[in-house]
Amino acid sequence: MSVLVYTESENGKLKKSAYEVASYAKAVADQLGSSVTAISFNTENNDQLGTYGVSKVLNVTDDKLATFNALAYANSIAQAAKSENTQVIVVSSSTNSKFLAPILAAKLKAGYVPNVVAAPESTSPFSVKRTAFSNKGFAHTEITTDIKIVGVSNNAFGIMENQTTATVESYNADLSDADFAVKSIEIDKVAGQVTIADADIVVSGGRGLKGPENWGMIEELAEILGAATACSKPVSDMGWRPHGEHVGQTGKPVASNLYIAIGISGAIQHLAGVSASKTKVVINSDPEAPFFKAADYGIVGDAFEVVPQLIEKLKQFKAQNA
Numbered sequence: 001m002s003v004l005v006y007t008e009s010e011n012g013k014l015k016k017s018a019y020e021v022a023s024y025a026k027a028v029a030d031q032l033g034s035s036v037t038a039i040s041f042n043t044e045n046n047d048q049l050g051t052y053g054v055s056k057v058l059n060v061t062d063d064k065l066a067t068f069n070a071l072a073y074a075n076s077i078a079q080a081a082k083s084e085n086t087q088v089i090v091v092s093s094s095t096n097s098k099f100l101a102p103i104l105a106a107k108l109k110a111g112y113v114p115n116v117v118a119a120p121e122s123t124s125p126f127s128v129k130r131t132a133f134s135n136k137g138f139a140h141t142e143i144t145t146d147i148k149i150v151g152v153s154n155n156a157f158g159i160m161e162n163q164t165t166a167t168v169e170s171y172n173a174d175l176s177d178a179d180f181a182v183k184s185i186e187i188d189k190v191a192g193q194v195t196i197a198d199a200d201i202v203v204s205g206g207r208g209l210k211g212p213e214n215w216g217m218i219e220e221l222a223e224i225l226g227a228a229t230a231c232s233k234p235v236s237d238m239g240w241r242p243h244g245e246h247v248g249q250t251g252k253p254v255a256s257n258l259y260i261a262i263g264i265s266g267a268i269q270h271l272a273g274v275s276a277s278k279t280k281v282v283i284n285s286d287p288e289a290p291f292f293k294a295a296d297y298g299i300v301g302d303a304f305e306v307v308p309q310l311i312e313k314l315k316q317f318k319a320q321n322a
């Protein structure tokens with residue numbers, strides 16, 4: 001009996017989310033009195049998972065799986081789950097994990113709960129707390145199937161060290177042509193930028209910035225903080241920023257540690273996608289802007305005065321602490 005965790009990687013290196021899902025899997029394993037096995041795909045630094053409580057890693061080395069393929073990845077994980085006699089499978093809340101988890105659930109006749117924010121409340125019955133109503137509430141959800149799949153919300157559980165020695169084994173599942181019915185031929189990725197999904201800090205701009213020509217200060221602030229840039233829906237609808245930056249209910253969800261909203265009113269559809277962020281800072285010239293009610297810190301002021309000052313202060317701070 002083991003807990004199986006799907007640890008994602010990029011360019012052969014584990015992603016930050018891999019350490020969080022591994023930490024979560026260890027917490028589940030401790031509750032069940034079992035151990036954690038990870039499954040990763042063409043990953044070089046699997047041994048690092050031992051630091052977070054993983055005792056065995058199955059590293060899939062099949063060249064055909066060099067790029068993400070939901071069907072083939074799900075089938076590989078399903079086979080590993082069976083051979084490891086797995087009771088609980090843990091995945092992240094990334095787009096890829098949310099793509100493959102329902103396929104995995106169908107293959108294993110497993111119950112799948114995404115957006116889980118804490119270790120299981122109990123393991124018998126198996127009950128987890130997840131976000132509901134676009135992050136406006138929580139649902140306490142029971143999974144009654146033999147195999148359970150838990151999707152952990154980004155930055156909700158955190159990364160916890162739990163020193164174990166991980167043995168790494170090469171693993172290849174039995175895949176057929178049907179598993180490659182849909183495959184990526186080529187992936188064009190923006191290079192050198194922090195992606196919203198992986199970002200610890202997100203700097204986001206809204207219609208209050210008046211036009212695309214004013215985004216230089218948003219990009220500069222993001223660069224100093226090592227942050228990703230994002231925007232509200234109308235900003236991307238008007239073509240001021242690429243659609244990939246649109247966050248909110250109908251855009252990308254943000255669950256960063258710090259979300260800085262500049263010139264964004266805080267409409268319910270925007271908040272729905274960003275309220276899972278741990279600390280929210282709002283800069284808005286209107287003291288009545290609804291976003292202030294959801295903010296941890298607020299600055300009432302003109303973004304064109306506040307942001308350059310913030311940039312200057314951060315530069316000074318960095319220079320003093322270099």
Ligand SMILES: Cc1cc2nc3c(=O)[nH]c(=O)nc-3n(C[C@H](O)[C@H](O)[C@H](O)COP(=O)(O)OP(=O)(O)OC[C@H]3O[C@@H](n4cnc5c(N)ncnc54)[C@H](O)[C@@H]3O)c2cc1C
Nearest residue numbers: 206207208232233248249250263264265269270285286303
């Ligand atoms: C079905 C549906 C889905 C939607 N999905 C999304 C979604 O996913 N994401 C999303 O963002 N929106 C979404 N929307 C749109 C949403 O309702 C709002 O219209 C939108 O979020 C407003 O964007 P904004 O805050 O940038 O613009 P505005 O509402 O125009 O707000 C601009 C803000 O900037 C402030 N401001 C103005 N000048 C300055 C200045 N100089 N300095 C500082 N502040 C200034 C203003 O006080 C104001 O609060 C959706 C709407 C619908 C109907």
